[in-house]
Amino acid sequence: MHIPFCSHKCHFCDFAAFAGLEAREPEYFQVLAREITTRLTDFQKENEAEIVLDTLFVGGGTPGLARIDELVFMKSTLEQFCTLSPDCETSLETTPHAITEAKAFDWLQLGINRLSIGIESFQDSELKAMGRDHSRSQALAGIEAAVRAGHQNISLDFMYGLPEQTLASFKDTLREAVRLAEYLPIQHISAYGLEIAVNAPLLLRYPRDSKAYVDEDGFVAMFETLVETLEEAGFKQYEVSNFAREGFESRHNITYWKNEPYFAFGVGAHRYVNGVRSANTKSFNVYMRDFDEGSTREAIDHRGEEMETLMLALRMRRGLDLEDFQKRFQKDLLSLKAKEIAILKKEGLVQLSDTHLQITRKGLTVMNSIIGKLLTG
Ligand code: SF4
CATH class of the missing domain: 1.10.10.920 (Arc Repressor Mutant, subunit A)
Incomplete structure (x- = not known):
């Protein structure tokens, strides 16, 4: 379920994520509910099987900014058509500075049992360079607020290959993550190399050939440091960019890597249902006018499915x-x-x-x- 609102548009970001549209949130949730209702009613007409969800991922954007009653409304809309399995992995994605203890407590009451927090870096200079709107101290405060509220399954997201980032500063960030994980319930860590959207504002300040980025060898060294540091700290690399303590691998992401089906709703959302990959428009205005306008569909034939299955499975360390x-x-x-x-x-x-x-x-x-x-x- 994609919630596209953010407090600020980060300077590298290519997601369907929008800042300054808070006033349209109530209207968005109405359209989202309509999409869920329409797509799942159609699915049930074509397939007689009961829908049981093993995982639910509320991603974005920054769903952590959404009002709790809006999240309750979305979940209850979904539950009109689906049963959430008793141990459904229910994740919510948020920026750290959107977390308050009260909100984090409400998320637990709603059934959110996994919190994914976008930290990206613990260095203020790098956060500023990449155009994030939070600081290291806000990151720490957000994590602590989530823990005080009672969250026991926290995932932190990081990025490397950032402008102004060096191997030494990346090591510092990783050391800080590992230090926190020694006494806080940080069960999972993801770290992705920076990908910059075409025409991203970041390129105006840091063009692709800028000396502020590490070169290719430096990038590989960062990746190797990432794997060594996290594995030494007891986080098993179970996918190229994902590390977890035993039993805390993201079941939601494993669904993608096993090339299994999933629904998706919201602006820019991608789904894989009955052998068809389809995607909603990334335009907020088009989606609000008609959630299906501008959507794309691709039927995956047997050969395509085979290639995808091989490629995705080999991303996981347990392999094919x-x-x-x-x-x-x-x-x-x-x-x-x-x-x-x-x-x-x-x-x-x-x-x-x-x-x-x-x-x-x-x-x-x-x-x-x-x-x-x-x-x-
Ligand atoms: S918080 Fe995340 S989704 Fe929102 S603009 Fe920044 S990178 Fe994009």
Whole structure:
């Protein structure tokens, strides 16, 4: 469920996220409820199966800014059509400075059992350079408020490859995250390399060739430091950019990487239902006029599904389940790609367990080229 409102548009951001539209929030939630009702009614007409959700992700934007009654309204709209499984992983995404203890408590009452907080960096100079509107002290205060309210499953998001960021400053940020995780219930950490939207305002201050960014070797060094630091601190890397304490992997994200179906609602939302990937418009005004206007649809054929399944599964450290793959696509990858796998194994880029084909830590930095070699013709 996508809630697109933000207190400020970060200077690199390409999401369907908008600042200064708070006045239109009530109207947005009405359209969102209409979309949920229409799409799920149509789904139920075509498919007689009961809808049971294993996960619910309220993302954005900054859903942490939404009023609690609006979130209650959205959840109850959804529950008219779906049952949330008893252990449904229910996440809410927020910026740290949108958290207050009272709000965080309300989220718990609503059933939010996983809080994902966008910290990005603990260095004020980097936050300012990338055009965020929060500071290190606000980040710490937000995390502490969530903990005081009773949240026990907190995920922190970071970014690397930021302007003005050095390997040493990134190490400092990671050290701070690890220090907090020693005594706070931080169970999960994500860290993504900075991706800058085309025409992003950040490029005016820091063009792509600016010396304020680390070079390619520096970027790889940051990634390697990330993996080493978090694994040493007991966070297992279960996907290229995601780390979790035992049992706290994001079930929601694993659904994507296993190439399984999911619904999605809201401006810019993408879904995968009955073999069709579809996406809503990213334009706020178009969505508000008609949630389906400008949406795109792509039916994924068997071959496309096979390629996607292979690519997504290899992002996960546990890798591709070879038996599942054979059952799903009637293909024995080990025989079909015996030569390529033998070479990759010799180079230390992949490894085989009894059940899975995995990309090694060394292979992670050249993951795309490995996947290219494993795609079947
Ligand atoms: S808070 Fe997140 S979604 Fe909102 S503008 Fe910044 S990066 Fe984009």
